[in-house]
Amino acid sequence: MSEEKTIIKKKRSQNSSRLTLSSKAQRKTSNWINQIEQKLNGMISIKRNDLLNFLLEEMDDNLASSVLDKIKKEKLTGKQKAKWIYQKFLEAEKSGSNIDFDDLVKVAQEDLKKQSKRKLNKNKSHQSSLSKPSENDPLIVK
Numbered sequence: 001m002s003e004e005k006t007i008i009k010k011k012r013s014q015n016s017s018r019l020t021l022s023s024k025a026q027r028k029t030s031n032w033i034n035q036i037e038q039k040l041n042g043m044i045s046i047k048r049n050d051l052l053n054f055l056l057e058e059m060d061d062n063l064a065s066s067v068l069d070k071i072k073k074e075k076l077t078g079k080q081k082a083k084w085i086y087q088k089f090l091e092a093e094k095s096g097s098n099i100d101f102d103d104l105v106k107v108a109q110e111d112l113k114k115q116s117k118r119k120l121n122k123n124k125s126h127q128s129s130l131s132k133p134s135e136n137d138p139l140i141v142k
Helices: 023-039 050-059 064-075 078-095 101-131
Strands: none
Touching: 064 078, 078 101
């Protein structure tokens, strides 16, 4: 008699996607887990994965425009904009359509102009508040 080994592979019910958290995100999630455990007197022990899944599932499907603007401001570079323009030219060439370079540059530069106007306005308001001392300012001697 020969013995046959049967290998049974368990299938996961969900697909697994791994992600790496920054150290700041790790600290934040650890803090949240501690808050949950303290608030519920240790009755619940929740894993980071379960907490993040819960929070993501509770969020709206569409990101707020303020979040999109912040991502664009922090992550979008000039190099990426130039690459986007180049890709649009390649797509137009492949499809045989014409595309206006100036229009693409305007779309890519639109955000830069808005950002520099915001920075300029912030600097002006900051400078004007510095140059106009108020009566309540503790540094002003009457």
